[in-house]
Amino acid sequence: MAINAKELPLGKVFTPDFRFRIPSFQRAYIWRPEHVLQLIGDVDEASRTPDVPYFLGSLILVRDGESAYQVIDGQQRLVSLSIIVAALRDLERDPEWMRLLDALIVEPGDKLRGIRNEPRLTLRERDAAFFRQYVQEGNLEALFDLTDDDWTSPAQRTIMHNTRQAYDALALMDDEARHRFASYLVNGVTLVIVTTDDLDGAHRIFDVMNMRGLPLTPSDVFKARATAALPAASMDAYAARWDDIVDPLGDDPRAVEDFFEFLHLILTRKPATGKLIDEFLADVLQPHIDARTVPAFVDRVLAPYATAWRILDHPSDTVLPAWVRDRLEALHDYRNAEWKPVAMWALVHSFRALADDGVSPFVTRGSHAVRGTAGEQALGLHDRQRLEDILAALERLTGIDTLNRTPSIERRGHAAAAIRDLDKGYPVRLVRGLAVNADQRLAALIRLHGEMQGDDDLVRLLLIRANERKAGMKITRPRRLAAVTIMPLDIAGRDGYAGWNGGEHDQWMYRLADMALVQGSADQLDRLDGYADRRDRMLLRQDSKRFPLTAQLADYAECTPAMMRRRQEETVRLIAEYWDIRYDENQTDLTGDNLARIADGGGSAGVGRAARGSKRVTIAQIVAAGLLVPGETLVWERPRKGERWTATVTDDGRFRLEDGSSYASPTAAARAAGGSSGGLDVWRRSADGRRLGDIWKEYRLREA
Known part of the structure; x- marks a missing residue:
């Protein structure tokens, strides 16, 4: 071999x-x-x-x-x-x-x-x-x-x-x-x-x-360097102490590396540059080695921060107060981890006894650990209000960064700036790394108003926040929870969808108004087209009714554009209230018609592009931009099979096939005509033979 x-x-x-x-x-x-x-x-x-x-x-x-x-x-x-x-x-x-x-x-x-x-x-x-x-x-x-x-x-x-x-x-x-x-x-x-x-x-x-043959981890390197500087009498003891602290972090090398990367950020206020071992040795360990304070580093820095890291991984298993556990569990809903350094800092600086011998923040089998006030006292909680403010501001920023797709390097910059100001004792409202500026707020609100197709996890998270805000409490989630669309892909001729015209269905499809949380899988409505059938299936399980925005559907006999507008306004408002971004500096409500107009037309160049991304371009938008003209024809040919289909662009931004049926997207028209799902790939403009995909791309680049 x-x-x-x-x-x-x-x-x-x-x-x-x-x-x-x-x-x-x-x-x-x-x-x-x-x-x-x-x-x-x-x-x-x-x-x-x-x-x-x-x-x-x-x-x-x-x-x-x-x-x-x-x-x-x-x-x-x-x-x-x-x-x-x-x-x-x-x-x-x-x-x-x-x-x-x-x-x-x-x-x-x-x-x-x-x-x-x-x-x-x-x-x-x-x-x-x-x-x-x-x-x-x-x-x-x-x-x-x-x-x-x-x-x-x-x-x-x-x-x-x-x-x-x-x-x-x-x-x-x-x-x-x-x-x-x-x-x-x-x-x-x-x-x-x-x-x-x-x-x-x-x-x-x-x-x-x-x-087999796994290389040394950063923790192994750091332990070897730190303990080598100790007197022989204490070297073995602190090597064992190091293992006792780090081993509970788990055996996932990447997770342990993340811990040391975030610890470096906390202690130096500098985001990582990809050279963890060199930077941690030079910036963190070497000063302690030179000052002969390695034992103090292990006991007073490594131990409490490792405990804080473990708390962040499993907040529900701790004796921390319910409001702390709930906020940490909410932070776990987000897919990025740059919030962790700030949360670690907050825990270490809020609980005096976080790593003391004989005091454990964790509930263990057979233990008599108590939660609530007694737990706070045992762990030495101080300045409760400051901890609440930090965690609330941290979750707000994390949510908005997630919604705005803020790059990880910027998120780490936020964390470094936050810890820098927190170390200086600034009030939370003045901590720059936890602040949300006007551009971030506007971009988040525009994104909330737009289409959400292709990001199921984010949609589910946003709907959880909106529903819990409306309920005024944390909602126990079923084991399987999905966000499903209220309307099917095509409502033409379907029962229960009254008052729709033109591109309204295309406008509301995949916005938050059209999404509902239900127990079970995301495909449970696949075979159902009528509104009543889809609604009743959503409400079939009791766990789905826990979510008030889902339960509201029982009050609607039909799905109408007015219903969608009301749901959109309410859902966006609830999320904006949860993150405290509903009003600007002048106390103007940003969740009403004014922002909806900005969302549809685009705001500033930067905000507009951030909100647009891969958002599906509609036929109506192409017609409005003059790239297709109502009345012109499109053709799809399969010469080898002797097949040919034509479609006409309608005034209301649809494709009408020869049998009179019309469709709001090129893909839907292609699927109806010849069974293809590649609508933009198969249709060509009769006038010049140009592929629709090229026309759509021209529009997207023009609008970027």
Whole structure:
């Protein structure tokens, strides 16, 4: 079994030297949006120090012919990297940059040399065509026009949602920042490529790399350096003490590394730059080694902060007061973790006995630990109001940063600035890192008014906040909780949808007004079209009725535009009140018609672009922009099958087929005509043969 290993930058991996194929026995693509966003954030941070490479792990491959390889380990990263490159390509305006980015994921064809145009990565058979058509071949506009009825496997749904999230995150960057990011992605991100000719051997390599011979963790390095500076009499004792403190953090190396990264931020007020070991040794440990205060560091710094970290992981298992547990559990709802350093600081500076011997903040089996006031006294809680204010402000900022897709480097900057001011004793209202400015508030409110398709976790979180605000209390959540749409994709001729016209359905579909929390899975309404049937199914389970905005549906016999407007206004208002962003500095209510007009028309350039992202472009918007004209025809031809369909653009922004039926999206029209879900890919304008996907992209770039 010949084994070869070499470290290569991504620009040397996505080349003709490697044609990757995901074998059928591999699991599907399962990375969640937060994983892709974290990767984008990490690369963005690393790109600010371009001379320092960013190591993305190893790929384990089995040779399957000349330059062809089966991927045994690394599928999730390869697919996610392809998605990121595709989003960069679609956002690009410079033809040369577009060509270079395209060549990273699709091998350019060369008829003279007999080279076929083909993707560098082929997914499992079930998802390969979908991934190639929409992501690798540059049809993101067609992808954004899809709905949850248009994918045939969970992996395709994941690809669709992750592509949206990657596009939205990268759309927040200006051209210069995206070019820096793309250049670093190609030249600074590295992978170790491990290849073999034997499948069994590849699996053995995978086992060895993941199960044995693990390298030293940062904690191991820090412990060795710290204890080496101690007298022999105390070296063993403090080595054991270190293990007693760090071992309960768990055996996930990444989580322990995050702890030390955040501890470094807390103690230095500097966000990480990707060189944790060097920075922690120089900035944190070496001063204690020089001052001979390592024992004090272990007992008075490492121990309480490690305890605080454990509390953040499992707040419900502690004796902390209910209001602290509830706020920490609410922070856990957010997918980013940059709130943790501030929360750790707040706990350590609010509970004097957090790491004292004989005092545990955790409820253990068989213990007689008490909660509430007695728990506060045992842990030495002081300045309760300041802790409440910090946690409330922290959750407010975290929520708004999540909604606004604030990059991770900015979120870490917020944390560093907050701790800097908190250490100075500033009142919470004057702590810059916890403040929400007018632009952030406006961007968040515009986003709340807009479409929410493609981010199920965020929609579920927002609806939880709105429902709990309306209920005036924390609501116990069922084990399975989903956000479902009240209206189906097509309401034409369906029962219970009165008073709709033109593009109103398209306008409200996928906004918060059209979403409701229900117990169970997200697909439970798939076969139901009538409003009464969908409503009754939502209210079938008692746990769904716990949520007042869901329970309200029982009061509506029909789903009307007026109902949607009322639900939208109420839902946005409740969330704005929860985060205290309803009013501006002049006490003007920002949740009414005034903000709705801004949301539909776009505010300032920066806010408008941040709110737009991958939002689905409608036919009505294209018509209003003059890129399509009512009355002109579109054609979809399949010459080999002898099939041809035509559609006419209507005055109210729809496509009317030859049988008289009309549809609010190109994909819906294509599905009705010939069964295709690639509407923007198949329809062409009769006048000039231009593909609709190109027209849609022109509109998006024009509006950006």
